[in-house]
Amino acid sequence: MSLPETMRALVQLHDGYSGTAEGPAIDTLEPYLEFREVPVPQVGKGQALIKVHLAAVNPSDLHFIKGEYGQPRVKDRPAGFEAVGEVVAGDTPFVGQRVSFFAAHSGCWADYALTDAAGLVPCRPDLAEADAAGQLVNPLTAMAMFDIAREGDVKSFILNAAGSQLGKLLIGLGRDHDCAPIAVVRRTEQADALKELGAAEVLVTSDDDFMDKAKGIMRAMKPRVLLDAVGDQHTADLFFAMPNRARWVNYGKLSTEPPKLSQMGQLIFQHKRIEGFWLTRWMQEVDQATIGKTIAAVQERFVSSAWTTDVAAVVPLGEAMDKLPAATKIQDGKVFIKP
Numbered sequence: 001m002s003l004p005e006t007m008r009a010l011v012q013l014h015d016g017y018s019g020t021a022e023g024p025a026i027d028t029l030e031p032y033l034e035f036r037e038v039p040v041p042q043v044g045k046g047q048a049l050i051k052v053h054l055a056a057v058n059p060s061d062l063h064f065i066k067g068e069y070g071q072p073r074v075k076d077r078p079a080g081f082e083a084v085g086e087v088v089a090g091d092t093p094f095v096g097q098r099v100s101f102f103a104a105h106s107g108c109w110a111d112y113a114l115t116d117a118a119g120l121v122p123c124r125p126d127l128a129e130a131d132a133a134g135q136l137v138n139p140l141t142a143m144a145m146f147d148i149a150r151e152g153d154v155k156s157f158i159l160n161a162a163g164s165q166l167g168k169l170l171i172g173l174g175r176d177h178d179c180a181p182i183a184v185v186r187r188t189e190q191a192d193a194l195k196e197l198g199a200a201e202v203l204v205t206s207d208d209d210f211m212d213k214a215k216g217i218m219r220a221m222k223p224r225v226l227l228d229a230v231g232d233q234h235t236a237d238l239f240f241a242m243p244n245r246a247r248w249v250n251y252g253k254l255s256t257e258p259p260k261l262s263q264m265g266q267l268i269f270q271h272k273r274i275e276g277f278w279l280t281r282w283m284q285e286v287d288q289a290t291i292g293k294t295i296a297a298v299q300e301r302f303v304s305s306a307w308t309t310d311v312a313a314v315v316p317l318g319e320a321m322d323k324l325p326a327a328t329k330i331q332d333g334k335v336f337i338k339p
């Protein structure tokens with residue numbers, strides 16, 4: 001296949017970190033990105049070039065372009081971590097095949113992306129395009145964290161931001177594996193849908209009796225793990241109301257308000273723990289066989305409809321500068337960029 005010399009891309013305007021902590025909300029992309037014609041990346045040893053079909057827009061992408069993520073920005077390089085596409089060149093037997101991938105060397109909010117050939121994930125032919133575009137970041141995190149939540153044969157766990165895509169994946173896992181999800185949201189109108197999906201209980205942080213209700217549920221269900229994407233005061237209050245040996249596993253910072261930790265003695269006397277989860281680290285720590293098995297299970301869950309991807313919007317690459325900020329504000333679904 002002959003490749004063009006240039007491509008369209010949403011290119012980063014800054015290097016490194018910003019030092020801000022504004023969270024993933026965006027009203028405009030202009031301070032961070034520019035839509036440009038740039039050279040198609042050159043494939044090096046051990047790399048693969050992918051023609052992007054559909055790219056995910058995850059909170060991590062938005063933290064990243066703002067300089068608030070766990071790795072530094074690279075000026076003039078396209079943004080976008082996760083996508084599906086066709087391998088068009090490289091050091092790999094997968095040339096010509098549809099793959100999901102993390103864009104390790106040149107981002108996927110572009111016509112072409114560059115990554116390590118070793119990290120390509122071939123897609124089952126029956127895997128829908130939106131599922132394939134988002135099958136790594138959230139699904140692998142859900143699988144890995146659900147194993148933490150049910151350690152020791154515990155029969156329930158708490159999760160907040162439960163109406164997020166990742167929250168819904170976790171609820172599906174709890175439902176299917178007899179480990180009751182206690183879902184925490186900030187909007188009452190999400191409760192029915194989450195119960196229908198499999199949440200055993202739904203707690204709404206804006207309710208006056210939020211903590212009273214939470215304490216009753218904890219006494220009855222005895223969850224040991226709190227999977228937290230928010231990191232606000234409600235999270236801390238829930239954690240301090242949990243039983244002995246509870247673990248607060250923070251994996252996101254959707255709230256910009258830091259919590260006050262009022263009962264630190266519980267870490268000493270009730271053997272409670274506060275820790276973090278990052279998929280990047282999990283992938284470095286587990287063996288390749290575990291990653292392969294987990295990806296196969298992820299694809300099977302999507303194909304069998306145990307999981308679905310709720311699509312909020314698909315924004316054309318050429319219109320993303322104008323339309324992406326508004327699309328990210330649509331609730332209860334994932335946004336994608338289509339080159």
Ligand SMILES: NC(=O)c1ccc[n+]([C@@H]2O[C@H](COP(=O)([O-])OP(=O)(O)OC[C@H]3O[C@@H](n4cnc5c(N)ncnc54)[C@H](OP(=O)(O)O)[C@@H]3O)[C@@H](O)[C@H]2O)c1
Pocket residue numbers: 058059060137138141161162163164165166167186187229230232251252253254255256277278279280331332333334
């Ligand atoms: N650590 C890791 O390795 C890892 C991996 C994957 C994802 N994550 C994190 O997982 C989280 C969910 O990702 P996603 O793609 O599933 O998100 P998503 O579908 O975009 O959903 C975001 C959710 O967050 C809720 N939310 C936003 N700000 C909030 C706040 N201040 N307080 C309470 N809820 C708030 C929203 O609630 P409303 O509907 O009420 O607006 C919405 O339900 C993100 O924080 C992401 O960074 C972490």
